[in-house]
Amino acid sequence: MIISVKKNHLIQVMSAILFVSLSIGYLQFAAHPMLEKWEQEKILVRRVNTSLPLVALTFDDGPVAETTTAVLDALQRNQAHGTFFLLGQRAENHPELVKRMTREGHEVGNHSYSHANYNKMKTAEQMEDVFRTNQIIERLSGQPIRLFRPPGGYLSVAMVEKCRAADLTIAYWTYKQDPKDWRNGTRAASIARSILDHLEPGQIIILHDGAPNANETAKALDILIPELNKRGYSCVTLSDLMAMENK
Ligand SMILES: [Zn+2]
CATH class of the missing domain: 1.20.5 (Single alpha-helices involved in coiled-coils or other helix-helix interfaces)
Incomplete structure (x- = not known):
């Protein structure tokens, strides 16, 4: 008792x-007290205002040999396009995967050089890290890099203003479309179900091709994308989704 x-x-x-x-x-x-203002000014995006049945699948922290390949294979099988937020260091280690992303119609964005803790860096150091990564990813992908997703979702007024000046949009994500797929033990079916349960047009879905659990993320795509298509939805790159604002 x-x-x-x-x-x-x-x-x-x-x-x-x-x-x-x-x-x-x-x-x-x-x-963050500035979040909504930044959204209105289009310097930060969390979702796109559209009634078209479109969503953006985004993948963070890669490329990693096995799991990024699995994600790319799943997107190819399901004829879907995604946006990869790359770490510069990992991109340098896997240039072939970055080239494959471009070849297969995916978009690439910047997710910092090595996922350093931006809380512990000065703005100048943060921006050096951002620009260095932009150069690497532009060179490897052949794409102009216009999207930056700060590591850990870090935000500061100083950093955002520097990004604005450099014509980089802060690519956040839709809060309720964060199925925490990176958590070890999260199964494919529950990742897919979480996304489908919260589905609305214009959402930016955050996933991880570069986390240890990413084989489940790849498997989730084989459940998710056919069901999205059944509901009339298509998966497009984030830039393509942003181009549909107010449509
Ligand atoms: Zn990350």
Whole structure:
């Protein structure tokens, strides 16, 4: 009896801690005071205002040999296009995968050189990291790089203003289209279900081809894309989706 009361108490305390930490995480994500203003100014995008049945699948943290190949194969099988937010360092290690992305009609964007902690860097260092990565990815892909997704979703006024001046759009994602596919043990079916349960036109879906769990991400695409197509949706690159604003 005493033990079970203690256990219950422990569970309550743990739940409270979890709730508080999740809330803090959410606030940190959602509450940058400039977010909406930046969205209105089109310097930051979280979703595209369109009634057309289109979404953008985006893939972060690659390229990684096995899992990025699996994601590219799945997109090819399902005749879908995506946007890859690359790490410069990994792109240098896998130029063939970056070239394949371009050849197969996908878009590439910048996700920093090595996923460094931008919280611990000065703006000048951050921008050096951004521009260095742009150069690498432009050279390997042959695409002009116009999209930057900051590592860890980092935002600061100084960094965003530098990006604006450099004609780079901050490519955020739709909050409810973050199925946390990178978490080890997240299965393909639950990744696909989470996306389908929250589906609306114009959403930017965040996935990870470069995380250890990304074989599940690739498998999820074989469930997700046929179902999206059944519902009349197409998967387009983020730039193509942005071009459909107000359509
Ligand atoms: Zn990342």
